[in-house]
Amino acid sequence: MxxxxxxxxxxxxxxxxxxxxxxxxxxxxxxxxxxxxxxxxxxxxxxxxxxxxxxxxxxxxxxxxxxxxxxxxxxxxxxxxxxxxxxxxxxxxxxxxxxxxxxxxxxxxxxxxxxxxxxxxxxxxAQRPMPNSEYHNWLEKAAQTYSFEPFVIGKSTAGRSLSAFTLSKPENKEWVIFVGRQHPPEVTGAVAMFAFLDEFLADTASNTDFLSRFNVLVVPNINPDGVAEGHWRHGLGHKDLNRDWNVFSQPETSAVKQYLDIITDGGGKIVMGMDFHSTHNNVFYTIPQDENIAPTEMVVTWLSSLQEQTKGVFKVFDKPGTSPGRGVFKQYFADVYHVHGVTYEVGDNEPDEKTRYVAKHAARTLINTLNATPPEAFYIKNNEEKAPNH
Structure with a gap:
């Protein structure tokens, strides 16, 4: 040989x-x-x-x-x-x-x-590659179009910048969090996130109800090291980032947590978290309704609306479940903030056109669902947290 x-x-x-x-x-x-x-x-x-x-x-x-x-x-x-x-x-x-x-x-x-x-x-x-430069180019264009300032929320293990942006007003207290690319090869999930954010930004720019109430934090690419190195799953810290949302041993997850702590320490209320992935088939991994989260039926309502908007083309598969102690992003939001965490999974072999179509409607229907949810609904009854007066 x-x-x-x-x-x-x-x-x-x-x-x-x-x-x-x-x-x-x-x-x-x-x-x-x-x-x-x-x-x-x-x-x-x-x-x-x-x-x-x-x-x-x-x-x-x-x-x-x-x-x-x-x-x-x-x-x-x-x-x-x-x-x-x-x-x-x-x-x-x-x-x-x-x-x-x-x-x-x-x-x-x-x-x-x-x-x-x-x-x-x-x-x-294995998939159409989506390098770090694609995120840089998207952020640069979106920032100009929608007038926001990207910032560096932290550094990766190798010192690469973790870019993020917010849509926020000081008077708004409710925060929605979106994170992407925890796993480098999961490109179809990245296609969905770009399409979701394009629609989300376009809709919120013209939707004064949403931006007059909610703030948004977006970290599109949390694992630039793994992307650059052609990794299967991990960052350069030798750990799956989506198994680190409990001990925060990696600088990437720790940087996001520190920002979330700043939000809550300043009186903000995190109301939902969602991260984008790929797997063998389309599925939304959600938190069961009988868990200690509020509002109980919000995600079911959102996904029902998404199904109505995409029926005949797309089948919404909602798979509730918990993963206590495993350090999974969506579980962290349920355990710590007592709100919904969602893992938005796209099938590995889904065509980009279909993925973008679904993501566009997912953004629109989520905005409508959040707008229709009263502020007090995000608080657990008899919890130590107190809903704001309105």
Missing amino acids: IRFLLIALAFSAPVTFACEFKDVSFSAKFESGSLDNCELNKKGEYVLTFLPEDKPINPSPWYYFSVKSPVAKTIKVVLTFDGFAPRYLPKVSDDQMSWQSIAFDTNEKGMSMSLEVNSKPLYVA
Whole structure:
């Protein structure tokens, strides 16, 4: 077997690799790139290995590499994931902008495909990559359009900025919190968040009722290290951020918590938290109505309205449940603030057009639901908290 030449960059930069064969070369020397080993076996297949950043891990094998050859040819590539099954279906691009699905097969070793290669790099990825720069560009454009000032809420393990923004007025006391990209490969959830925020900002800009009452905190990309490094799940602190909302051992979750503490210490009332993810199918993970949260039926009302708006195109799947002690974002909001936490999950293979359509209606119906909820409804009866006088 012919083994590859390993090229690694410094800790704070994406860890990337390249491997050279006689007439084929592979590389992952770009943001979010991922490739750990490659071999040419006796069958003439190029066997590429992708390893998780940590073990144990909730496996979501990420791969993102390029391949080229000075001579146009068809090659067979086998992707292996340290014994884990593949989750994402391969996409290819010749410009890292436009991506198309490609035929593949699976077996006990992993995933295999045939690639048409030539002197121009062909890129292969688990999902259409969404690098950190895409968040920067979106924030810059949205800030100009809707007149808000992005700020740095904290720093990642590697020192990358955690960008955030608020829509707020000093006289408003009720806060809604949105967080995204805790898990780097979950790109369909990021597509939903961008579409949700675009609609949310457009609607709230013209909806004086909402902005005259509610403040909003948004942290679109809480794991820029994992995104840059092409991680499967974790940040550079070797932990799943969505299992850290209890001990706050990671600087990313700790930065958001510190801001939430500033809100509540200043007399603010957090009324809802939602984070965006991807999984195998569309689902909203919610808090059961019999938990100690208020208002009890608010999320059911919202999702019923969303279903009415999208019926025939989208099936709303509400899956209530709790995860005490696991450090999950939505559970933290239920346990600490006694309000609804929601995990907005988008199916891995959902088309972007459908995802954006649903997210747009999710934003509209949530705004209407929050507007229709009286302030006193966000307080638990007989709780130490006291509802404001109105």
